Amino acid sequence: MKFLSVYKSAERGVPPTQEEMDKMGKLIEQEMKAGTLLATEGCLPSALGARVRMSGGKVTVTDGPFTEAKEVIGGFAILQANSKAEAIEMTKRFLEVVGEGECELRQVYEAPQAHCAAKG
């Protein structure tokens, strides 16, 4: 089964240090090598993003930065795991490297062919 992990944290306003990038690079390499990390991307500051909302048939666009939000999305990963517990374990390893913040883990829908059953 696949999981989407969305990472949220307080926006720091400074780019990661070389040391932090190295640590993350190492983790990503390790998890890619383990065949469990299928895709991952990190976000630039929210100042470069926007929120697009549809409500009552009307679209509103709010440009970043999202200063009112305590935590903003910092990146995502798609994980291949045999169980939710395994995805949690991988996510713990990621959080140990980034330090602060929260990951929302969501199992990704896959067409209910042979792959349907959930374990753990």
Added chain:
Amino acid sequence: MNATDIHRAIDAVWRIESPRLIGGLVRIARDVSLAEDLAQDALVAALQQWPESGIPENPGAWLMAAAKHRAIDLFRRSKLLERKHEELGRELDARQEALVPDFETALDDDIGDDLLRLVFISCHPVLSPEARVALTLRLLGGLTTEEIARAFLMPEPTVAQRIVRAKRTLAEKSVPFEVPRGDERAARLSSVLEVLYLIFNEGYSATAGDDWMRAGLCEEALRLGRILAELAPQEAEVHGLVALMEIQASRSHARIGPSGEPILLLDQNRALWDQLLIRRGLAALERAGKIGGSRGPYALQAAIAACHARVRTPEDTDWARIVVLYGELTKLVPSPVVELNRAVAVAMASGPAAGLELVDALTAEPSLQAYHLLPSVRGDLLAKIGRTDEARAEFERAAALTRNTRERELLLNRARTCARDSRGDGDGDKSDA
């Protein structure tokens, strides 16, 4: 965390860590059985201690340390026994003590190499293909005997015995724990790739009602393939196999219809293809290409699969290129099944008559006598050029040969359509349908 959560977490840690753990331990113990026992002891220790102490910061290191202690313990005890039995003197005693630290440093050596050695020993040609598959899933996949048995629809004792025998064979033949070099490497690597593809195909043949463990074999084979690609990045065929598996897996949700009937590639709803896996597959194929050299059978099959994966509609398919690729594949691994596929591609590229010529040449092939796709393909081509009587006979023959009931119905339907067409416009024929 409650007890169930802890056990699930331990299970997860085990799946992630056990191959590295066992790899390191085989290098030290020089015996797969003993290494597995040591790893199991570490797991038992975790199951006893973690519910109380919580899961340690670095669970992999914890398990390795636990196994290490157990190994040193065993080592000392057996040395002690030996000493008693042989009444060895003080001098030797001192030497053994000196051996223990070596033991510890040896464990922290290159982890990647250990894993690669573990892959090679699990897929060693002294073992039967079935034994290689079981041992690979056990040692590298971290699957339990029960899970392997469920995946392969076999009784658990059969699998257990297979694994025990495999480990014994490795010990008896003193198979070295090493990464093969030189001439031997290519043959040994192809055995590894064969095992992974066997596992993948077993999972790919799973049907809707099967235990989920069966379809899980696809994911397991893919995961092992991805690991191998990083352990042996300079081997083009490893990337070729990974590409092939990623692209095939990308279609897994589109290839079976709601009532379990197989849906042919060209009829599949491409919106259901997994674009993430396709991207990964194309990237792996590119890596294989960059290494250079002549393309191997997996890279060629992946290149063919990629021709389909790249295009949005069947009409856009580059059949001429597929014909060329099948031609290369036939030269490399001559096989009537590949030749039949090439005939289909030729029919798509140059018209049904050209394809039929190649298919006709295959009808005498002994190995295809019971292969339902031969009459099925031939029937299709005959129908396209209007030889409907012959086409009907071929579809009926194919229907009699297939073991899939839904597919049989589809083939019989086509036979009936042919029968109608050959009698004219089909008016009044509906009653015999």
